[in-house]
Amino acid sequence: MSAPTVVPLIAGEPVHSPAPGAEWWRHAVIYQVYPRSFADGNGDGVGDLPGVTRRLDHLKQLGVDAVWLSPFYRSPQKDAGYDVSDYRDVDPLFGTLEDFDEMLAGAHQRGMRVIVDVVPNHTSDQHVWFQEALAAAPGTPERERYMFRDGRGLAGDEAPNNWQSIFGGPAWTRLAPGEDDGPLGPQWYLHLFDSSQPDLNWENPEVRTEFEDVLRFWLDKGVDGFRIDVAHGMIKAPGLPDWAGKVAMVEGTDPGAPEDGATGAGNNGPMFDQDGVHDIYRAWHQLLAGYDGDRCLVAEAWVEPLSRLANYVRADEMQQAFNFAFLTTPWNAPALRTTVNVSLAAMDEVGAPSTWVLSNHDVVRHASRLGLSAEASAGPLNGIAAHDPQPDEELGLRRARAASLLMLGLPGSAYLYQGEELGLPDHTALPSEVRQDPAFFRTEGAEAGRDGCRVPLPWSADDAGFGFGPTAATWLPQPASYARYAADQQYGVPGSTFEMYRAALEVRHAHELGQGRLAWVEAYADSTDVLAFQVNDVVVVANLGESPVALPAEAEVLVASGPLGSGDGSGVADDGVTLPLDTTVWLRAL
Ligand code: BGC
Secondary structure, three states: OOOOOOOOOOEOOOOEOOOOOOOHHHOOEEEEEOHHHHOOOOOOOOOOHHHHHHOHHHHHHHOOOEEEEOOOEEOOOOOOOOOOOEEEEEOOOOOOHHHHHHHHHHHHHOOOEEEEEEOOOEOOOOOHHHHHHHHOOOOOOOHHHEOEEOOEOOOOOEOOOOOEOOOOOEOEEEOOOOOOOEOOEOOEEEOOOOOOOOEEOOOOHHHHHHHHHHHHHHHHHOOOEEEEOOOOOOOOOOOOOOOOOOOOOOOOOOOOOOOOOOOOOOOOOOOOOOOOHHHHHHHHHHHHHOOOOOOEEEEOOOOOOHHHHHHHHOOOOOOEEOOHHHHOOOOOHHHHHHHHHHHHHHHHHHOOOOEEEOOOOOOOOHHHHOOOOHHHHOOOOOOOOOOOOOOOHHHHHHHHHHHHHHHHOOOOEEEEEOOHHHOOOOOOOOOHHHOOOHHHHHOOOOOOOOHHHOOOOOOOOOOHHHHOOOOOOOOOOOOOOHHHHOHHHOOOOOOOHHHHHHHHHHHHHHOOHHHOOEEEEHHHOOOOOEEEEEEOOEEEEEEOOOOOEEEOOOOEEEEEOOOOEEHHHHOOOOOOEEEOOOEEEEEEOO
16 A cells, blocks of 8 residues: 555635624533433342433533433333323333422533423324323314314225335324214324324314423423424425325435435424425414523434525524434445535524434444444444344444544534444344334334334443443343443443543643634535634544554644554555544644
8 A cells, every 4th residue: 555645634714604693502512311222220130210310420520511312201111202191291111200300400510501301293002192082072172172173085994194204104194983974974083103103183273282282381490492393394384285205214324425415304284394394383482472581492303405404403403303314325435525515504504503424223323323334324324234234343432433523523512322432333134123213113123123223321341231230121122232331331431432432522622612713614615524623722533444544743732533553554644644544633733
């Protein structure tokens, strides 16, 4: 191999400057806790709020600014809590309202904010409203809270339209015959997800008032914000027209370098991203503005292109939106550069921070995704089964660390999914008998579903259940390999994934990268292998190519995602440092 040439890391003109505004959410690193899998306090094998409280010091040590908790509300758990039966109470599985207060106070004492999930598109079928609707006649106010319709055909026995559920199968379920049925027989109700998750009718003012009250309930408790589930789904096109397009939440990635940041991961069609949905967020913006502190709303909206996503974070709407275009961009330098540019430009247009996210509870963890061949990773991203092509765990971890360090260098707000700070992969061989995701059942196993990324965290290598709780019980089995990822194997260990994240967050804060200006390094501006940019006084260089990249000898390394090459054997002069493939480094700008 010929010696790589050292090129100066000189940045060009900034392509992004932070919008004015000192609010914490403009640059926060936010850690997603998936309560059932984070830490178990009572030994029943399911994580809970006391478990979260007990592990708050882990998050403090990591250095995150805020925690977002997935739902812990009362729920029959048909979709792991995204089927809420009481929005103002904690499910006994997770503890009590007092446990919530304690967790919130513990986080606040440690200087961390807390965001909770709100699921407004649908309730559980066990919610009192849906039970009332079932007991009521067609056309009554009880039915008007949901999306009930007569069927098509002379006997009303065909679904009102051809929409499919995101979890597979039809999006309509017909009620059992009742006394009040009209000539068309029992009505049908819409569920974009599982049949146990009926969609609410957001054209009905009563629904709006109810959710404003739910928001107030949690704001009064002191939460710092809300993550809005399926934020693009609440308003449907008038007349609910037929539509046979794709409804999958995460379909796959467009391997090209998308000009508009569209990777193929967005939902469209008459059930999503209707302009009317924005009125809801304008009202909620006002509601939050009535509270002290900088409370925020975060959109979970799988919409494309990024200019459509930006509509959700206009100045009078939400504060942030998850950047799924970034999550679904392949590990490819030009594609990532385009996504970063398009993301920053789209959000700058409306004065909002861009967010960055690589993993969450709905997708294969990036440590597994990035260990798949390009071909395999272009398929559905929401689960890997034993019979699917398996990720290369070592490659996946190396790339995941490089991708995370790249992400944490970007200005704006970054989301971490619990366990990624340990480098956790998915469980990619869960047996069918233990799977719980409704997507697995509704597709009759054609989709593995999302259980693989939801496996209980390993805290200590030598304890039963890897220290998830006081007993060996874990609601999903952990793979044996989780022993080597356990938190206690990583604390204070130089080079561990946890220590890399911790160091990166420390530098990110000290150098105010979240609030920074971003400029691409000129020499690599069009590189097909290397991504290099400067934010404030830090230069981030990621090598996605085959050949090592020579770094200026005088460069001071602040954090690296893996071992750097040196003069011996790497082909550069003795005092040279090289950046191996699939590695990211942060350098102090010269
Ligand atoms: C959540 C999923 C959930 C779905 C239905 C989402 O997008 O993140 O976990 O299954 O909404 O509530």
